[in-house]
Amino acid sequence: xxxxxxxxxxxxxxxxxxxxxxxxxxxxxGASQFMFGGGAGGGGGxxxxxxxxxxxxxxxxxxxxxxxxxxxxxxxxxxxxxxWNVLAGIGKVETGHGTSKLPGVSSxxxxxxxxxxxxxxxPTFNAFAVDGNKDKRKDRYNPxxxxxxxxxYLKHNGAPQRMRTAIFMYNHSWDYVNLVLDWAKRYAGGDFxxxxxxxxxxQDNDLPVGASGLVQRIxxxxxxxxxxxxxxxxxxxxxxxxxxxxxxxxxxxxxSIPRTTFEQWPFxxxxxxxxxxxGDLVFFNSGPGTASDNPGHVGMVIGGGRMVVASxxxxxxxxxxxSYKRPDWVGTTRPxxxxxxxKKLSELAAQ
Numbered sequence: 001x002x003x004x005x006x007x008x009x010x011x012x013x014x015x016x017x018x019x020x021x022x023x024x025x026x027x028x029x030g031a032s033q034f035m036f037g038g039g040a041g042g043g044g045g046x047x048x049x050x051x052x053x054x055x056x057x058x059x060x061x062x063x064x065x066x067x068x069x070x071x072x073x074x075x076x077x078x079x080x081x082x083x084w085n086v087l088a089g090i091g092k093v094e095t096g097h098g099t100s101k102l103p104g105v106s107s108x109x110x111x112x113x114x115x116x117x118x119x120x121x122x123p124t125f126n127a128f129a130v131d132g133n134k135d136k137r138k139d140r141y142n143p144x145x146x147x148x149x150x151x152x153y154l155k156h157n158g159a160p161q162r163m164r165t166a167i168f169m170y171n172h173s174w175d176y177v178n179l180v181l182d183w184a185k186r187y188a189g190g191d192f193x194x195x196x197x198x199x200x201x202x203q204d205n206d207l208p209v210g211a212s213g214l215v216q217r218i219x220x221x222x223x224x225x226x227x228x229x230x231x232x233x234x235x236x237x238x239x240x241x242x243x244x245x246x247x248x249x250x251x252x253x254x255x256s257i258p259r260t261t262f263e264q265w266p267f268x269x270x271x272x273x274x275x276x277x278x279g280d281l282v283f284f285n286s287g288p289g290t291a292s293d294n295p296g297h298v299g300m301v302i303g304g305g306r307m308v309v310a311s312x313x314x315x316x317x318x319x320x321x322x323s324y325k326r327p328d329w330v331g332t333t334r335p336x337x338x339x340x341x342x343k344k345l346s347e348l349a350a351q
Contacts, residue, residue: 045198045200045227046200046201046202046204046205046226047195047196047197047198047200047201047202048195048201048202049160049161049195049197049201049202049203050202050203051195052081052160052161052163052194052195052197053081053082053083053160054083055074055077055078055083055084056083056084056085056188056189056191056192057188057189058070058085058187058188059186059187059188059189059190060189061186061187061189062085062088062187062188065088065091065092065097065187066097066098066099068143069088069091069097069098069117069143069147070088072132072143072144072147072148073085073087073088073091073147075148076132076147076148076150076151077151079148079151080148080151080152080154080155081155081160082151082154082155082159082160083160083163083184083188083192083194085183085184085185085187085188085192086154086159086160086163086167086180086181086184086194087147087150087151087154088183088184088187089179089180089181089182089183089184089187090118090150090167090170090180091117091118091147091150092180092183093176093179093180093183094117094118094119095116095117095118095119097117098117098143104116104119105117106141107141109122115140115141116139116140116141116142116146117141117143117146117147118140118143118146118147118149118150120140120146120149120150122140124153125138125140125146125149126138128149128152128153128156129145129149130145130148130149130151130152131145132144132145132146132147132148132149133145150170153169153170154166154167154170157169157170158316160194160195161195161197161201162195162196162197162199162316163194163195163196164177164181164194164196165196167180167181181194198227198317199226199227199315199316199317199318199320200226200227200317200320201320201321204223204226204302204306204320204321205223207219207220207223207302208278208302208303209303211277211278211279211303214253214336214345215277215278215279215336216278217252217253218249218250218252218253218255218279218300219249219278219279219300219302219308221248221249221252221253222245222246222248222249222300222308223302223308223321225240225245225310225319226308226317226319226320226321227317227318227319227320228240228318228319229313229318229319230242230310230311230312230313230315230318230319231313232313235248236248240310240319241310242261242297242298242299242309242310242311243258243259243260243261243263243264243298244259244310245308245309245310245319246264246281246298246299246300247259247264249300250335254344254348255335255336255341255344257335261283261295261296261297261298262294262296264281264283264298264333265283265294265295265298265331265333267333267335267338268280268281268333268334268335268336268337268338269333269334269335269337269338270331270332270333271331271332271333271334271337272332273329273331273332275332276301276332277301277303277334278301278302278303279300279301279334279335279336280300280301280332280333280334281298281299281300281301281332281333281334281335282298282299282300282301282307282324282329282331282332283295283297283298283329283330283331283332283333284296284297284298284299284324284326284328284329284330285297285328285330286328292330293330295330295331297328299322299324301324301332302321305323305324305325306321306322306323306324307321307322307323307324308320308321309321309322309324
């Protein structure tokens, strides 16, 4: 091959790589935001998940489902809070509700190693297996066990609040997700939509009752950042880490607290567990270089055992409301109880 031809081939190869990168990388990053929550939208937009586990009425198309399977779908749906018709959609796409004669349905495994009416790989089934009929056996070929196991697996992967994500984790194909939901819609008469939460739930929107106007202002700022990205070292406005979020929240009320978690821990007045109030900071022995007396992660109490927190880049959501009552919770501080803060607040109140 001549040098000129080699150069031309090399240029074509480089162009091909660039083209693939331009197509694939945005898709990859877009998919990660869809899977893990957080993104450019941000800003606290919430999704109502209150009816995510509602059980729809069966439509005429559901009459084609074998009666024993239909009963099992409905029971598992009720037990696990998964719309029964989604389970039926999976059962239909996988094996025609167990009627398929292909290898791996009633016995054995298919080419991919899956088996049973809900087509589980053995390790996945063993990890989530449910003894649905209480016969002290967990059999992936028995629909009485396989169907509730499918519900448990969907639940583990975020259903019903993040149903599309959970179905994708069942079989890693968006075409599969759409096909399952097409059948689910038919079984519910077409009047059916799944919930796909970004992790920001509308039920968390209310500010704590009884908190002062100042505390509500601090919390309101932090809550308005829900759904945005967590990026370590970020200082806003489109992304935050755990400590920068809280620093900015206090700054919105005219108060200055340190930037990092390690600096924030000794800054506030220590508060005993069980005595925390909205606006307090809760600290965790989490992250590299941390210890019980040198915590590396922080959130802000909003009440009812919950905090608003910038958790991590793969958490759902990256920034949102979660419980702070977890094993690595090491302590609570109250910046507003500092004497200099009390003095400043008194001066502001007197103006």
